[in-house]
Amino acid sequence: MKAPEMLARIRENGAIPRHVAIIMDGNGRWARERNLPRPLGHRSGMKSVREVVEGAIEVGIEVLSLFAFSQENWQRPVTEIQALMSLLEEYIAREADELAAQGVRVRVLGDLARLTPPAAAAAAQLMERTAHNDRLVLNLFISYGSRAEIVRAAQQLAEEVRAGRMAASDIDEDAIAERLFTAGVPDPDLLIRTSGEQRISNFMLWQVAYAELYMSPVLWPNFRRQELYAAILDFQNRDRRFGRVTA
Ligand code: IPE
Ligand code: IPE
Ligand code: MG
Numbered sequence: 022m023k024a025p026e027m028l029a030r031i032r033e034n035g036a037i038p039r040h041v042a043i044i045m046d047g048n049g050r051w052a053r054e055r056n057l058p059r060p061l062g063h064r065s066g067m068k069s070v071r072e073v074v075e076g077a078i079e080v081g082i083e084v085l086s087l088f089a090f091s092q093e094n095w096q097r098p099v100t101e102i103q104a105l106m107s108l109l110e111e112y113i114a115r116e117a118d119e120l121a122a123q124g125v126r127v128r129v130l131g132d133l134a135r136l137t138p139p140a141a142a143a144a145a146q147l148m149e150r151t152a153h154n155d156r157l158v159l160n161l162f163i164s165y166g167s168r169a170e171i172v173r174a175a176q177q178l179a180e181e182v183r184a185g186r187m188a189a190s191d192i193d194e195d196a197i198a199e200r201l202f203t204a205g206v207p208d209p210d211l212l213i214r215t216s217g218e219q220r221i222s223n224f225m226l227w228q229v230a231y232a233e234l235y236m237s238p239v240l241w242p243n244f245r246r247q248e249l250y251a252a253i254l255d256f257q258n259r260d261r262r263f264g265r266v267t268a
Contacts, residue, residue: 027250031080034257038210041077041253042086042232044224045069047216047240054240060104065242067112071119076246077157078123080253084158084206088224092132092166106137109163113143117150124156130202131165158206165202167226174200203228211256213249215241233259 022030031037045066052062070087077085090105120127129144136144144163177200181187187196198204209225212232219236221229235252237244260267 022247024247024250027247027254028079031250031253031257034254036257037081038233038253038256039082039207040084040086040209041082041211041213041249042088042209042225042229043073044088044212044214044218044222045241045244046214046218048242050216051240051242059101060108062242063105063108067108067115069241069244070112071116072246073244073249074120074123074125074157074159076249078125079246080250082157084160084209086160086162086203086209086225088162088165088222090131090163090165091223092164092169093223095135095164106140109136109140110143113147117147120147120159121151121154124154125151125159126154126157127151127159127161129161129163131163132169133164135164160203160206162202162224165224167223170201171197171227197227201227208232211235211252213237213252215239215244215248231261231263233261 048062048066049059050062051065052059055061073087074085089109094105095102127147129148133141133144144161174197178187178192178196182189182192203225208228208230209232212221212225212229213235214220215237217236217238233256235255237248237252239248
């Protein structure tokens with residue numbers, strides 16, 4: 022099926038996921054298949070990012086979350102980390118105008134203190150520049166680990182209890198959700214992972230509690246809007262019961 026036909030079918034089906042999250046994986050394998058250095062795989066993946074952003078806007082998704090760099094990825098060779106940091110700067114420099122023009126609100130989520138100063142500055146500037154947009158929220162998870170995010174929320178809550186602003190018994194699921202980077206954003210309805218791996222790799226553990234999972238064999242640099250549409254069509258066939266029985 023061609024992309025326009027898939028899009029028409031998605032619209033016909035009607036149930037559009039509000040929030041789609043993607044673990045963008047397989048850049049290194051894409052490069053290795055071509056005997057190229059790994060950073061060229063990451064560079065090639067930028068085109069896929071553009072494709073899914075455009076695809077998400079066309080479908081009418083409200084929030085697109087992309088896992089770009091994990092806390093664990095800091096353990097990769099320095100040269101690869103440096104390449105990823107400069108790619109982030111390059112992505113922002115190249116795409117900022119287009120993202121702003123398309124009405125995308127960009128948020129960079131994670132431990133940004135660890136980013137190189139130019140990458141952190143570029144991220145801050147893009148967030149500020151697009152803060153008033155509301156067509157699509159694009160969450161870029163960079164230097165992000167879900168357990169660290171939950172620990173941070175627990176520390177904030179402990180501090181509030183210690184200061185007497187809150188009782189321990191007031192801590193509920195909303196109190197935790199409000200202290201995650203994703204505060205105020207609905208939980209992902211659909212979580213896609215590319216490259217055939219079948220794991221979560223410390224991504225949004227709290228938020229994906231009831232997400233539908235879609236594992237695609239396609240390596241991230243080969244991921245095009247048709248692949249996104251295929252995932253959404255598959256999602257539209259799922260029976261989301263949330264623990265209840267179907268009527
Ligand atoms: C995903 O591709 C991008 C990042 C994790 C930064 P990988 O670099 O993990 O590619 P593979 O898994 O080695 O193929
Ligand atoms: C997960 O991919 C992180 C990102 C896509 C940014 P990895 O390639 O780092 O995950 P593992 O090592 O296969 O679990
Ligand atoms: Mg990987």
